Amino acid sequence: MSVGGALVFYSAFDAPGEWTAALKAAMPGLDVRVARVPDGAVEGDPAQVETALVWKPPHGFFSAFPNLSLVINLGAGVDALVARDDLPDVPVTRLSDPHMAQMMASFVLFAVLRHARDIPAFEKAQRERRWHYLHPRVAGEIRVGVLGLGELGAAAALEIARHGFDVRGWSRSPKTLPGIACASGIKALPGFLAAADILVVMLPLTPQTRGLLDAERLALLPEGAAFINVARGPVVDEAALIGALRAGRIGAATLDVFEVEPLPAESPLWGMENVLVTPHLASVAIPASAAAQIAENIRRVKAGEAVLNRVDPGRGY
Known part of the structure; x- marks a missing residue:
C-alpha cells in the first residue's frame, strides 16, 4: 500500500514500540512519529503529519499539524477527546476491535460470576478462618441488567446470556439482541433498574449520561444488588x-x-470489604489486532471514502 503522510502517536499509557511495529506491519512504509510525553513535541516536519493516533494528548496538540486529516482515538471510549475545545474539524474515529470486545466480555463475565457465586462472602469468611456455606443459586434465577448496549455492551450481554443468566439490556435507542430482553428510553430506566439483581454499567460518558445513576436511581435497585461499572466513573x-x-x-x-x-x-472505596477495585483495565486496545482497522481508515481518507467507526462529537460517541 502506498503511504503518503506521516502518523503521529501520543499516549502516556501505551507502549509506542508495540504500536509502531503493528502499524508498520499493517501498512508497510508508514512513517510513524512518536510524540514526547507530556508536552507532545514531535521530531520532523509537522506538515507531513496527516493522521493522529492519540490518547489524551495535551491541549493544543493538534494545532501543530496543519495537514491533519484523521484523528483516531486510542480506545473505544471517546469522552475525553470529544469534550476538548481544540479538536480539529476532521473525521474522528474510535477503535472497534473484536479482541477488545472479547476482553471486555470476559471481564464482565468474571465480575458477574464473582457476585452470582457469592465469592466476596467466601473471601471474607476465609480471612476470618470461618467455614461459611451459601447454597449456590441457579444462573437463570439471577437477573443481570446491562446498562448500555453499544458494541462492547452488546458483546458482554450476549456472553452473560450464554451462561444461562436472565439478561436484560437498556439503551437510549431501541436495540434487539437474541435472548436479551431489551428496553430503551429514559422512561423505561426505573423498571429496568428495579429488576437488576446485578447491574453492569456500560454506557458511554456523554452530557446525557453524566451523573445518570444518582442516589435516587441507585435506590431503585433491589436490596443487596451487586453493582459493576466498566464504563466511566462520572x-x-x-x-x-x-x-x-x-x-x-x-x-x-x-x-x-x-x-x-x-x-x-x-x-473510602479502597478499604471497603464489599468492593473490588481494578485500575481501568477491563478492556484495552490491542496493537496487533487494531492496526488493520487504523490502516483501513487511513486508506479510506486518502481515497475520499467514509471512514469506519466515525465519532459524532455532538452525540459524544
Missing part, C-alpha cells in the same frame, strides 16, 4: 454509591472506573 454519583454500599442497599461492587483516576488514596 456516569455514577460516586458519593451516593459509597453511601449505598455502606448501608448495604447495594451489597457489593466491582469497580474498574472512577470519578477521579487514579483513584485517590483517601477514597
Whole structure:
C-alpha cells in the first residue's frame, strides 16, 4: 500500500514500540512519529503529519499539524477527546476491535460470576478462618441488567446470556439482541433498574449520561444488588454509591472506573470489604489486532471514502 503522510502517536499509557511495529506491519512504509510525553513535541516536519493516533494528548496538540486529516482515538471510549475545545474539524474515529470486545466480555463475565457465586462472602469468611456455606443459586434465577448496549455492551450481554443468566439490556435507542430482553428510553430506566439483581454499567460518558445513576436511581435497585461499572466513573454519583454500599442497599461492587483516576488514596472505596477495585483495565486496545482497522481508515481518507467507526462529537460517541 502506498503511504503518503506521516502518523503521529501520543499516549502516556501505551507502549509506542508495540504500536509502531503493528502499524508498520499493517501498512508497510508508514512513517510513524512518536510524540514526547507530556508536552507532545514531535521530531520532523509537522506538515507531513496527516493522521493522529492519540490518547489524551495535551491541549493544543493538534494545532501543530496543519495537514491533519484523521484523528483516531486510542480506545473505544471517546469522552475525553470529544469534550476538548481544540479538536480539529476532521473525521474522528474510535477503535472497534473484536479482541477488545472479547476482553471486555470476559471481564464482565468474571465480575458477574464473582457476585452470582457469592465469592466476596467466601473471601471474607476465609480471612476470618470461618467455614461459611451459601447454597449456590441457579444462573437463570439471577437477573443481570446491562446498562448500555453499544458494541462492547452488546458483546458482554450476549456472553452473560450464554451462561444461562436472565439478561436484560437498556439503551437510549431501541436495540434487539437474541435472548436479551431489551428496553430503551429514559422512561423505561426505573423498571429496568428495579429488576437488576446485578447491574453492569456500560454506557458511554456523554452530557446525557453524566451523573445518570444518582442516589435516587441507585435506590431503585433491589436490596443487596451487586453493582459493576466498566464504563466511566462520572456516569455514577460516586458519593451516593459509597453511601449505598455502606448501608448495604447495594451489597457489593466491582469497580474498574472512577470519578477521579487514579483513584485517590483517601477514597473510602479502597478499604471497603464489599468492593473490588481494578485500575481501568477491563478492556484495552490491542496493537496487533487494531492496526488493520487504523490502516483501513487511513486508506479510506486518502481515497475520499467514509471512514469506519466515525465519532459524532455532538452525540459524544
